Amino acid sequence: MALIRLRASSIPRRPGCLALSGLAVRAFVDQPQSRMQWPLARRFCLRALVLISVLTSDVRVHPDGSAFCLLSRPSLRRDVLAATLLLGGLATLVGLVVAAPILFWVVVATLLVLVVPSLRLSIVANRAHTVLAQSSPAKPYVGVHTVTSVRRGAGRELMVELGREADAKSWTLVLDAANERLADYYAGLGYSRRCPPVLMPWGERAVRMSRIPTMDQEG
Numbered sequence: 331m332a333l334i335r336l337r338a339s340s341i342p343r344r345p346g347c348l349a350l351s352g353l354a355v356r357a358f359v360d361q362p363q364s365r366m367q368w369p370l371a372r373r374f375c376l377r378a379l380v381l382i383s384v385l386t387s388d389v390r391v392h393p394d395g396s397a398f399c400l401l402s403r404p405s406l407r408r409d410v411l412a413a414t415l416l417l418g419g420l421a422t423l424v425g426l427v428v429a430a431p432i433l434f435w436v437v438v439a440t441l442l443v444l445v446v447p448s449l450r451l452s453i454v455a456n457r458a459h460t461v462l463a464q465s466s467p468a469k470p471y472v473g474v475h476t477v478t479s480v481r482r483g484a485g486r487e488l489m490v491e492l493g494r495e496a497d498a499k500s501w502t503l504v505l506d507a508a509n510e511r512l513a514d515y516y517a518g519l520g521y522s523r524r525c526p527p528v529l530m531p532w533g534e535r536a537v538r539m540s541r542i543p544t545m546d547q548e549g
Contacts, residue, residue, distance in 0.1 A: 345395045347384045350478075353398065354380040357478045362532040363508070367448045375444055382415065383476055390492055396481035397488045402473035454531045462538045465525035467502055471540065474505040489519050496543055503541040513537040 345353070355377050358364050368375040387400035426434035474492070479485030496503050503521070507513035510527055517523070520541045527535035 344391050345398075347381055349395070350384050350389070350391070350398050351377045351380040353396075353480055354476060354478045356480050361508075362534055363451075363530070366532045367451050368444070369447055371444055375448070380476065385415070387476075390488065390495075392479075392484045392488045394481070394484065397477075397479035397484035399477040399488060399492065400475050402475065451531060458528045458530050458536070461528050462506055462525065462536060465538045466504055467524075467540055469502065471502040471504045472496070474503050477505070486519070489516075493520060493541060496541065500543045502543065505539055507537045507539055509534040510537065513539060 355373050359373055359376060364372060364376055383400055387402060389398060389400060391398040423434065423437070426437060477485060477489065479488070492503070495501070504524075505516065505521065507516050507521075513523060513527070516539050521539040522541070524538045524540055527537050530536050
């Protein structure tokens with residue numbers, strides 16, 4: 331199998347942010363967490379969340395555009411963009427207060443209806459997330475999340491190449507397998523369990539896993 335290239339600068343015609351968020355909707359819209367997190371307007375809310383994540387994360391995309399994942403690591407660009415999005419949203423609300431007060435309250439009420447279930451779920455899941463976080467490596471690591479694939483085998487190819495990149499850059503990778511079946515899948519890609527399965531509010535048992543660079547393994 332030919333090596334695939336994941337860096338954004340080397341991928342011709344990489345799918346745009348909207349296209350990537352659409353892939354995530356196809357992959358995750360019917361998952362237990364999504365159904366509990368957004369009982370209303372699930373596709374819209376999921377797309378909006380993934381779109382923001384894509385804009386504020388490092389992206390790795392399969393060459394054929396059928397799979398991608400997001401990386402969380404320190405980045406000035408990410409922090410500036412996140413602050414810009416936040417300030418832009420606040421400025422929009424302030425503008426509505428001045429120019430169209432009635433529309434402002436309609437927007438606020440709509441946001442509350444859509445966001446409150448997600449906030450409630452975050453509060454309920456806080457303890458489980460704390461347990462997962464406590465099992466993270468002590469040294470700096472790169473978080474892997476929103477691993478998305480809509481073609482059989484593409485996700486694995488993507489993660490294999492990400493492992494090669496991590497080895498070359500001495501990255502320790504950390505991710506949360508959503509359930510024990512996925513934990514077994516990631517174990518086959520060199521990831522090790524860092525904690526027992528943790529029961530999440532939506533009924534699945536998540537497992538925090540890590541992959542250390544090959545050179546560190548040999549050392």
